[in-house]
Amino acid sequence: MVVSRGRPGGPLARLAAGAEVPVFVARGLGAGDTEARLLGTSAVRVVASPRQATVLVVAGHVPPGMAEPLARVHDQIPPPRVTVWRTGAGAGALDAIRAAWPQATVVGPGDDVAATVVHAYREVLLGRRPTEQPRLADVEPAEWRGVGPYGQGGSGMTGGVPYGRPMAGRADDLRDGLSLDVVRVRMGPFLPAFPTGLVLAVTFAGDVVHAVEVDDLLTPGDGGLGAPLPDDAADSRGDPAARPVRIDGLERARCRHHLRWLARLLRLYGLEALGRRVALMAAAPVPEDIAHLRNLHRRLERAWVLGRVTAGVGVVTGDAAAQWGGVTARAAGLAVDARSGSPAYQALGFAPVTHEAGDGRDRWRQRLAEATQALELAGRAGDATVDDDHIEPAGQPAPADLAGALGTALTGQEWGDALATVASIDPVVHPGAGADRPARAEAAA
Amino acid sequence: MVALAAFGAAFTLLVATAALVLLGRWLAGPPGWAATAPERVPFAGGLPPDVHAWNRFHARYYVMALLFLTFDMEMVYMFPWAVVFRQEGAVAIGEIFVFISILALGILYAWRERSLGWS
The missing domain is CATH 3.40.50.12280 (Rossmann fold)
Structure with missing residues (x-):
């Protein structure tokens, strides 16, 4: 509108x-x-x-x-x-x-x-500053050619390329095999529910996701603008000056990362007031905030609508969860965590938090529980440090085959549920995420 | 004129609504811009659509639509019933409850068969 x-x-x-x-x-x-x-x-x-x-x-x-x-x-x-x-x-x-x-x-x-x-x-x-002019030229991608009885550009219902865009193709429906039109739409990279830079070419059959491919727009090169902001919620692995890494800083960054994620998710579900509260908490969490986090957890568990719309949506368990690793795997009951093998973390009494169902609800429960645990660890850590091999990234790492993992998670879902699934997994997308596509095409040939 | 007087209230309402709409438009002023081709494109995160939007898909909610029609027709039967039920008394009340119960059983059956899902 x-x-x-x-x-x-x-x-x-x-x-x-x-x-x-x-x-x-x-x-x-x-x-x-x-x-x-x-x-x-x-x-x-x-x-x-x-x-x-x-x-x-x-x-x-x-x-x-x-x-x-x-x-x-x-x-x-x-x-x-x-x-x-x-x-x-x-x-x-x-x-x-x-x-x-x-x-x-x-x-x-x-x-x-x-x-x-x-x-x-x-x-x-107030008219003190001019409105910005459009940045793209006012031209259609192709000229309109009014051919065919309905001006559709070609003869017959599915012929022609109106405005340079081909008509929908056909494919057998996943549910009952009926051969109906499928529409391929490229979603992203600025869709609010999507992680930064993710572009999905989604093939829709009606409102159900038929197939998913990953496109890569992140490749660096000339013509890029702006510089990344310093991120106090990223882990400091890329920074050789910050060696050895202090656990309290690392865990507070983890807490910030999870809370920012949660604020975005709540905004996505229309729970703006709760999202605002979480965003304020995410600014500078200190160990004294643990009680507030517990309160928030209770409040979200009581938010009947949130539980209802996230339960059973985007279930990722078993092998698929193991492929994702990180938070998604732990939300599905797999206790995979690089911190488990660290003597420094063991001295702090660390044990990975897990949930069982691996659905959207358990993923926000998991992130919230990890945010609380991170503050507890930060409070106990003193000046303890951890070596590089035992740093668990705060965000969800993208698996090597991102397209395959997302395809398994999204295919057959209605678009709303698919969006909620992407938002709740929220993988960190790196350049080259779609680079495996030619390789897979060769393997198929 | 006497016959038209009955429409006086409706006419006043029409004129008042039109005046309000015109006032709102005058307050907002002319938009002063026309949408460009990139602006008209549906928002999908910044990329233009590859495929034309004209496509056919299965209206899988048709069972729901049929159920809606059933209950719509139920209302049609209830109008004549509402006219006569005071004369007929308790018998009419009993009959309409039998009628609605049968329909309610139908909707419970449809629910059990998962016909109320969208896709």
Whole structure:
């Protein structure tokens, strides 16, 4: 739905300028805590589609493959629109963005992104700042050729390529083998439910997922913009200066990561107030917050709707869970955790938390339990350190065959459940995630 | 004129609604922009659709639709019943309960057969 906020400077726009700011967050690589900060600000409402937004917030580094999708998301925000780009301070990143996106407001990691967003929104609605012009040319992907009795471009119901787009193909339905139309749609990379940079080519039969492929837009190269933000919720394995790694810092980062994930998930399920509360907790969790986390856990268990909509959705157990590893495996009862073998963690009395069902509900229970456990460990750890081999990443690592693992998890589900499954697994996607596709095609040939 | 007077309230409502809508439009002002081709594309995370949206799929909720029709028709039977049930008394009440019970058994059966799912 396109929301009209009136002519900039007009009476309706002046009223709207006092309302909460509808923001669409486009997460690039290394988006850091940008989304959590916005989720935790009461003057801002993070929306699910650019159609509902006025402010586009871009966070971190956007590789060249994601530049055009970003421009399309920008254009899909109905005017008046403004862009705020939050970037890390790497190698002239700010100047490069200012050169390529002259209309955008660029802020660094130290600036208050929420205040900038609110200010930019007020300025554009009050007519003190011009609305941003579209970034993509106003051309259809192909010319309209009005051939055929219904203008569909060819002869017959399924002939032709209207506006350069072929008609749907056909495939046998997974449920009863009826041969019906299937539609291939590429989802991502800026879908709010998706992890950063994930692009899925989903083949739909009706509203059910028929097949899934992974596309890769993350390959670095010329034309990328912005720099990753420093991320205090990432583990410090990539940083040789932070050796040996202190357990308390590592576990607090784990807690932040899980809470940010949970804030996004709650926002996705429409539980905005709870999501805001979690986002605020995720800012700087300290061991004294354990009681608050326990309270939150009880509250979520009592949130009947959340339990009901996540139970039995996206079940990943057994071999599939072992393939994923990490949080997804532990939510399915597999006690795989790199920390188990560490003498330092054993001295702290560490034992992996697990859940049994491996569904969406057990995955949020698992993450919340791990966040609580991480704070307990951080409180007991003192200045204990851990070696590289025994660092368990906070996020869900993507398996080698990401396309296969996602295909197993999503095929046959309705799209809403499939989205919820992707959001609840939330794999960390790396460049080259779709690179195994040619190899598999060769194997099949 | 006397015959038209009965519509006075409706006419007033029509004029008032139209005035409110026009006032709202005047307050909002002209949009001053037209959607570009990339803006018209449905939002799927930033990528354009590869395939045209015109496609056929199985309306798997047809069983649900048939059930809806059944209960819709039940209402049709209840209108004449509502006219006569005061004259007929307890007998009419009993009969309509038998009728609704049979339909309720039908919906319980459909529930058991998992016909109420969307896909």
